[in-house]
Amino acid sequence: MKPDPIDLSSLFHPASVAVAGASPNFPKWGSIILHNILRGGYTGKIYPVNPTASEIFGIPAYPSIGAIPDGVDLVFVVVPPERVVDVLADSAVKGVRTAVVITAGFSETGSDGKEIEDAVAARARELGIRLVGPNCMGIASLSPKKLTAWMPSFIPTIGPVSIVSQSGNVGYSLAWALTGRGIGVCRSISSGNEADLTTSDFIRALGDDEHTRVILSYVEGVDDGRDFLLALEETTQKKPVVVLKAGHTAAGARAGSSHTGALAGTDELYEAAIIQTGALRAASIDQLIDFASVLVNQPLPQGDRVGILTLGGGWGVLTADALEVEGLTVPPLAQKTIAALDEVLPPWWSRGNPVDTVAGLRKGDLKKSLQTLLSTDYIDSLVLCGFGYGTARGSFLVDSPYADRYGMRDIGNRFIAEDEETARGIVEMIDAFEKPIIPVVDQGVIERRGSFVEILKDRGVLLFPSPRRAAAALAALCRYAGHVRHHAG
């Protein structure tokens, strides 16, 4: 039975928000939340609620929710645990349908806290208010109203990826990483103790959210495992969901149960069940981000056969290893393909897959090689390794005290330009063939942030700093593509 959909529009795009417990006493939580809402540029109405202050951060404050002159869509609650019930009662009168309880000191502290939490949840149900939390870090909902009502002192960039996290810190890390990698955040929900709304509810709601293209979920444990799997199954029909299930060892499970009070499930069962829903399983925060980047920006491959094009042999070997470990295929090249590449590549090229050009590419050869490989019917995606050195190499020459000799300055500038041409070629070929091209480069190339990196970043093509990470991300993309084909077919 599919439960009725929960309407979270007042959570995702409220026209007005109140902060119960807003404070001018920095850095109390009630001051941080309000400051972050202001810094994020929220375009709706903001009502700070504080018993004594007449204004906070220059915004008129109200002594109670009841004293607010207009209706309120969403309330953030930062008052002490024992006062939460009263805030909810006041809120209901104002037409509030959703409250985010940031306050801690509930079930995560033991049985006394659990009693208070149960009472809060029961009262909310009576009042018709849905709860996020308690003991959470708040939420960010960037489309369309730029609401950053959370604890982290950080405003993410806007993008297509949404986060549901049972750890506020992990949610923060994910939002920070999505911003740093240029992907951006749509919504980020810290679900806290989940006294009412659960991870499953949020995943379903994000499945129906037109602004969200990919969902990332950090899960320590769920009370209703069956509903969680159902939520995944429904949602993966609409968009990719990537799950990081923590607490999968005995030590991790002990840590998790003291963290959110959640009962961590047996790993093997979960793993199998999660994958059967069509969700993707990530093994780390890095993988959540890596998977999101390819799901958002690469075409879906038609199969699991991967071509490798490398400037240097070692990278090719490591990539072939990594792809095979991930269960992908590195097919041999057809004679026709070898003959076509013979026209382009230097005589000593590897004549196999990986295509190792042994540092011997001339101008324009890369694009021709990509075209040759991508136009075959037995290569579904490409990993490109060891490119992007031109910028570092070129700058090394241009900056040399010997730059005036032997045309070194011009050659250096040419190297830099060749990198840019490579980047444009990759972008062009992805769009021309609608097959994924995953670039793997040195961490140093990424850190340099040269035009090579920037051109690719503008198209959303992220560079992977290691063959293993690239292979894991490509495998996730292939699994999701298989899931889509299966349901389309």
Added chain:
Amino acid sequence: MKPDPIDLSSLFHPASVAVAGASPNFPKWGSIILHNILRGGYTGKIYPVNPTASEIFGIPAYPSIGAIPDGVDLVFVVVPPERVVDVLADSAVKGVRTAVVITAGFSETGSDGKEIEDAVAARARELGIRLVGPNCMGIASLSPKKLTAWMPSFIPTIGPVSIVSQSGNVGYSLAWALTGRGIGVCRSISSGNEADLTTSDFIRALGDDEHTRVILSYVEGVDDGRDFLLALEETTQKKPVVVLKAGHTAAGARAGSSHTGALAGTDELYEAAIIQTGALRAASIDQLIDFASVLVNQPLPQGDRVGILTLGGGWGVLTADALEVEGLTVPPLAQKTIAALDEVLPPWWSRGNPVDTVAGLRKGDLKKSLQTLLSTDYIDSLVLCGFGYGTARGSFLVDSPYADRYGMRDIGNRFIAEDEETARGIVEMIDAFEKPIIPVVDQGVIERRGSFVEILKDRGVLLFPSPRRAAAALAALCRYAGHVRHHAG
């Protein structure tokens, strides 16, 4: 039988070098090598050898090795394959004992190339010259003469880690990463086709090299597996050796055999045998660097029991999972420890390992917590998670348009200062207790390069961007410590 040690002093610290095939024709290999030697600041004598040029880069050139007026310690060979034998004959007359043959077009191209390679190796043997290569990227040997006679347009910083790589590109990546992470490079050898000197020879020589503290080796295949294992066994008595064995899948092995002509061994056998020698096995380039960083800069732990101290619960759970996956132990806390931490931590702390402070640390509490955990006899090392946000958090406040209100600017500066105090506390505690402390922080914290990061970097304490990478590095450190204890006991 232990073979006679090979004297590679003329390779590691030559008083003079010749470049046979030096060229003013940029970017020919012979111009790049010479330029890189000059840019690196080599303090010995340099003799470019070119049939027609009278000087290159302002340095007097000679028409042949024989025409050089003095003796020569080391020759770099960049002439075409068919001329290498003549260069070697000339070199022998000058007293050259080691030649680095960068030239490609030998066994890696097929059976014709193999014949030329065999002839070169045979002639070198007759002449008493040891060969590096052919088909290699050259070498860097930074202590004491700053020799960077290699193809990469890059000068590494000097440090205690040496590299032996069967892929020039991977060797370059390693040197770049060691420089980027502030660890630095001692020597880097691109072993190429290993027609004479092998990975095993280089590992042995680096084992006896007083400037090298840790050896990293990228291996695709070895002809004499038994000698390789012997070399590892001998060398790990002296210092840590970390091996990345590539080509461990069928696809990778195919790629490797076309790359260096090496026959890749069966993975399972290798893996077991390599670990038995006391060498550490890395699964990726990242792990080579991660392992090097802790081996160089952290004390050796007395056992495998790890304490976790975290600012946020999610990080603790992921770290506990990662440590257990690596085979390390996350022991429960003794009552005495819990009581001692009760004095320091906020009432809601987790009361277990991971020690989750739930963002509730006051000034000075971190150091007291570290002291409490490190002074126990059942915790051998610590992983510290989720710190270092103070700099980003503080800057967010200081830069706020509301910074003048509520003392926000002062509070922001205090957050930044607290990060610095945390960093100093970590350094102090590592040295006081001689137990490793491995910090895991957000990638964003590392990229910010604030004073928190810099204070730790100055002491060589590198920050890990993920629990999994930290756990793998700590596990490697524990394995090496166990190996040392085993051989001492």
